[in-house]
Amino acid sequence: MARPRVTFPNRILPYLLLAPQVAITLVFFYWPASQALYTSTLREDAFGLAQEFVGLDNFRRVLGDPNYINSLQVTGIFSVFTVAVALGLGLLFAVMAEKLVRGRGFVRTLMIWPYAVAPAIAGMLWLFMFNPAMGSFAYMARTAGYNWDPLLNGSQAMILVIAAAAWKQISYNFLFFVAGLQAIPKSLIEAAAIDGAGETKRFWTIIFPLLAPTTFFLLVVNTVYAFFDTFGIIHAVTGGGPGKATETLVYKVYNDGFVNLNFGQSAAQSVILMVIVIALTAIQFRYVERKVHYG
Amino acid sequence: MATLNLSAVRKLYPNGAEAVKGLTFDIADGQLCVLVGPSGCGKSTLLRMIAGLESVTEGEVRIDGARVNDIGPAERDIAMVFQNYALYPHMKVYDNMAYGLRNRGMGKGEIDTRVREAAARLELAHLLDRKPSELSGGQRQRVAMGRAIVRDPKVFLFDEPLSNLDAKLRGQMRVEIKNLQRSLGVTSVYVTHDQLEAMTLADVLVVMNAGEIEQIGAPLDVYEAPASTFVASFIGAPSMNLLPLASGAFAGVRGVPANAVTIGFRPEDAEVIVAAGASTSDLTLDAIVEAVEPVGAESFIYARAGGDRIILRVAGRTQAAPDDAWVIRVPAHKIHAFGTDGRRLQERM
Numbered sequence: 001m002a003r004p005r006v007t008f009p010n011r012i013l014p015y016l017l018l019a020p021q022v023a024i025t026l027v028f029f030y031w032p033a034s035q036a037l038y039t040s041t042l043r044e045d046a047f048g049l050a051q052e053f054v055g056l057d058n059f060r061r062v063l064g065d066p067n068y069i070n071s072l073q074v075t076g077i078f079s080v081f082t083v084a085v086a087l088g089l090g091l092l093f094a095v096m097a098e099k100l101v102r103g104r105g106f107v108r109t110l111m112i113w114p115y116a117v118a119p120a121i122a123g124m125l126w127l128f129m130f131n132p133a134m135g136s137f138a139y140m141a142r143t144a145g146y147n148w149d150p151l152l153n154g155s156q157a158m159i160l161v162i163a164a165a166a167w168k169q170i171s172y173n174f175l176f177f178v179a180g181l182q183a184i185p186k187s188l189i190e191a192a193a194i195d196g197a198g199e200t201k202r203f204w205t206i207i208f209p210l211l212a213p214t215t216f217f218l219l220v221v222n223t224v225y226a227f228f229d230t231f232g233i234i235h236a237v238t239g240g241g242p243g244k245a246t247e248t249l250v251y252k253v254y255n256d257g258f259v260n261l262n263f264g265q266s267a268a269q270s271v272i273l274m275v276i277v278i279a280l281t282a283i284q285f286r287y288v289e290r291k292v293h294y295g
Numbered sequence: 296m297a298t299l300n301l302s303a304v305r306k307l308y309p310n311g312a313e314a315v316k317g318l319t320f321d322i323a324d325g326q327l328c329v330l331v332g333p334s335g336c337g338k339s340t341l342l343r344m345i346a347g348l349e350s351v352t353e354g355e356v357r358i359d360g361a362r363v364n365d366i367g368p369a370e371r372d373i374a375m376v377f378q379n380y381a382l383y384p385h386m387k388v389y390d391n392m393a394y395g396l397r398n399r400g401m402g403k404g405e406i407d408t409r410v411r412e413a414a415a416r417l418e419l420a421h422l423l424d425r426k427p428s429e430l431s432g433g434q435r436q437r438v439a440m441g442r443a444i445v446r447d448p449k450v451f452l453f454d455e456p457l458s459n460l461d462a463k464l465r466g467q468m469r470v471e472i473k474n475l476q477r478s479l480g481v482t483s484v485y486v487t488h489d490q491l492e493a494m495t496l497a498d499v500l501v502v503m504n505a506g507e508i509e510q511i512g513a514p515l516d517v518y519e520a521p522a523s524t525f526v527a528s529f530i531g532a533p534s535m536n537l538l539p540l541a542s543g544a545f546a547g548v549r550g551v552p553a554n555a556v557t558i559g560f561r562p563e564d565a566e567v568i569v570a571a572g573a574s575t576s577d578l579t580l581d582a583i584v585e586a587v588e589p590v591g592a593e594s595f596i597y598a599r600a601g602g603d604r605i606i607l608r609v610a611g612r613t614q615a616a617p618d619d620a621w622v623i624r625v626p627a628h629k630i631h632a633f634g635t636d637g638r639r640l641q642e643r644m
Contacts, residue, residue: 190348191381195395195442196369205394209385 033274039267048261058268067244068252068269075248078162079226085166086222087215090173095203097174098181108178115171119229123236126164150238154245157238161246164237165230173218180214181207212292220284227277249273297359297372297449297482298324299345304354306340306506314340316506317354322499325480327473331493332503333529338486339454341503345484346452347371358449369398374443375452378459380435382427382442388414389423392441413445416475433464440472444479451476451483457492469495490530494518502526524637527559533595535559535631536605552640555632562595562608564629567615568622578625580605584615598623 008014043054062068097107114122129137132149141148150157184207192202208215231250234240240247240255247255250273257266299322306315315337322328330338343349345356347368356363363371374395382391389410396406414420417437427435436456443451456472457465473496476483487493493500494514502509502517502525509529510522521527527535537559540551551558560578582598582605594613598605600623607623615621632640 185379185381187377187379187381188383190346190368191375191377191442192383192394193348194346194368194373194375195446196398197394198369201398206383212385 036267036270036274039263040271041264042267043264054264058264059272062265062268062272067247070244071247071249071252074158074244074246075227075250078158078165078230078246078248079223081162082165082169082226082230083219083222085162086169086173087218089166090170090218091177091211091215093170093174094177094181095207097178111174112171114168115175117168119168119232120236122168123161123164123233126160126167126233127237130160150242152242154242157242157246161230161234161237164233165226168233169222169225173222176214176218177211180211184210216284216288216292219288220281223280223284224277227273249276298322298357299328299450299482299484300355300357300360301341301345302355302357304341304344304356305352306337306344306349307352314506315344318508319354320501320508320511322482322484324482326498327476327483327485327496328499328501329485329487329493329497330501330503331487331490331497331529332509334488335505336503337506338488338503342452342454342484342486345450346373346375372449373452374446374448374450375454376439376443376456378455380427380439380456380459382435382438384427386426387423388419388425388427388430388438388441391427391438392445395442395446409445409447410441413441416444417441432460433468436460436468440475444475449482451481453483453485455487456485457487458489465492472496490532494530500530502529504529520639520641521559521631522639524557524559524633527631527633531561533562533606533608535561536565536603537633538600538603538605551627551630551632552634554634555640556635557633557637559631559633560625560629562606564625565605565607566624566626567596567607567609567613568624577627578630580623580625582621582623584617584619584621586617587613587615589613 040058041053041055042051043058044051093111097104097111100107117125127135129135130148130150132138132142132151138148147153148156150160188206188210189202192206197205227248228250230248231254234246234248234251235254238246240251249269253266253269253273256262256269260266301321302319303317304315304319305313305317307313318341330341332338340349344351347363347366351364358371358373383394386394392410392413393406396409401409410423411420414423417440419434419437419441422430422434422438427438430438436459439456453472457468460468469492472485485492485496487496497514499511500514500517501511504525510517510526517526518530521530521535524537528537537557540556540558558578580600582600584596584598585604586597588595588597589612593611594609594615596607596609596613596615598607598621605623634640
């Protein structure tokens with residue numbers, strides 16, 4: 001069936017309408033991306049006076065750096081746990097909120113609030129709560145006999161940034177899961193109940209498979225979030241430390257480029273990061289999406 | 296195989312709305328009972344209470360003699376066909392039908408036998424590997440039926456199962472449901488707002504209005520002796536002509552009780568006579584023809600008698616044309632009389 005073709009009376013108008021979006025993409029994506037690509041092939045002397053073209057040498061050095069490999073591992077662990085916790089809790093809260101008879105709208109509103117908090121602020125909130133020197137939760141943990149010190153203990157620092165990063169993303173996931181749950185016809189659940197499926201069974205055999213499109217979408221969005229948008233949280237909470245225990249790829253790009261002023265290697269890292277995220281998204285669409293059933 | 300008994304079943308929603316106002320009736324083993332009424336009359340609520348999807352505020356629901364008020368839909372041994380079919384969209388037809396059996400821990404071999412048997416009966420055998428989205432409306436309807444019959448339940452519940460089909464398919468599926476129900480002999484409750492479906496399917500017809508039962512009976516008994524003006528106008532298409540008895544205007548018509556305020560007659564029960572001179576014991580009306588609708592086997596004549604609009608049904612073609620002045624005669628024994636409360640005044644005919 002041929003879809004009716006939209007025709008504009010003016011030949012220039014459609015280009016004008018597209019122009020803002022194209023301009024934004026050019027200025028904020030293609031231009032910096034090409035700059036990064038270009039810078040990644042340059043090396044600057046220690047005084048920033050001269051640049052020379054070194055080809056792929058920056059990439060060779062970055063990939064041979066044990067700190068970079070560490071950062072890859074940190075990012076892997078951080079992303080997997082952040083995404084898993086944010087998706088898992090988002091879904092759990094959505095399912096529980098749907099069961100409420102009273103105050104459902106109120107709970108939903110409250111659940112959405114954390115999303116409005118800026119990453120750095122969210123980081124500070126968690127830092128204040130869990131800072132070993134002044135955090136009230138840190139005090140409680142220590143009183144309970146637990147040796148809580150994320151400033152020295154790398155694993156505890158990791159748990160703290162994962163918690164803060166996941167906490168902020170739960171709202172977003174919650175919202176989409178609530179919408180996804182509401183799109184499932186009630187009669188399907190009733191049919192399954194008549195078919196003898198208990199509540200847990202209904203969830204895993206009917207509701208969860210039907211939420212798959214939502215879950216898949218959120219998986220992609222959350223992965224990108226964990227890779228890029230968590231910079232502010234890490235910067236505020238741990239600054240990548242202790243040591244390099246919470247230095248994710250995006251944080252290392254910042255550290256090497258803007259703190260250590262090694263522009264060439266920092267640019268090479270951001271190019272690699274870009275490739276990783278493109279590859280990850282492609283893999284998700286190629287393999288995970290096959291298992292998704294769109295109603 | 297089971298009987299279904301409802302006694303004083305009542306549904307009160309938390310907001311104070313009383314959807315079902317204390318209904319009592321029994322359905323014998325193997326019977327197909329149709330609940331019919333306009334939307335909002337409580338028929339679907341009643342069905343959902345039988346299914347266990349809605350709680351029963353008061354009264355008792357018994358399946359095969361056992362009280363089921365407090366047990367869940369899964370343990371009631373019922374199967375339900377939903378208006379939108381409620382097929383699981385991510386499962387193949389086979390799995391849709393097998394789902395309820397698997398949940399009950401039936402063996403693989405037994406499940407396979409049952410699913411294939413049901414599929415063969417419903418001519419679905421070649422569709423078992425398809426997803427519901429790849430089926431036509433009629434096929435989905437069959438799968439929904441299949442999912443109900445593989446379970447071999449005590450009671451079938453149908454919630455307006457044909458309302459999403461086009462008119463031709465609806466007629467066809469109506470016959471199939473009737474045949475299937477008869478051959479399986481499973482006690483069934485069928486909810487519809489379509490009086491034609493109700494008339495053709497029912498062993499027992501329950502006409503409901505505003506949460507109450509207006510009349511229970513065999514379809515033709517209900518048609519021939521409607522218990523109230525509501526039933527008279529709801530059952531039968533076109534519906535019965537109901538005329539208010541303006542103070543003694545029709546007095547003297549034989550068989551019409553003195554306290555009648557409304558009389559009615561079926562469109563097919565009136566005769567058209569050109570000249571006056573009918574027997575005085577029959578009802579005669581002067582009518583002006585307003586419109587004629589020939590539909591082939593019969594014709595509908597829309598006319599005005601005094602201040603009232605009436606519809607007549609005559610076989611084949613009619614000579615009537617708009618603006619003709621005719622005299623309508625209704626034989627005395629075809630006249631239905633209703634009192635001030637809208638209830639029927641005569642004994643059954």
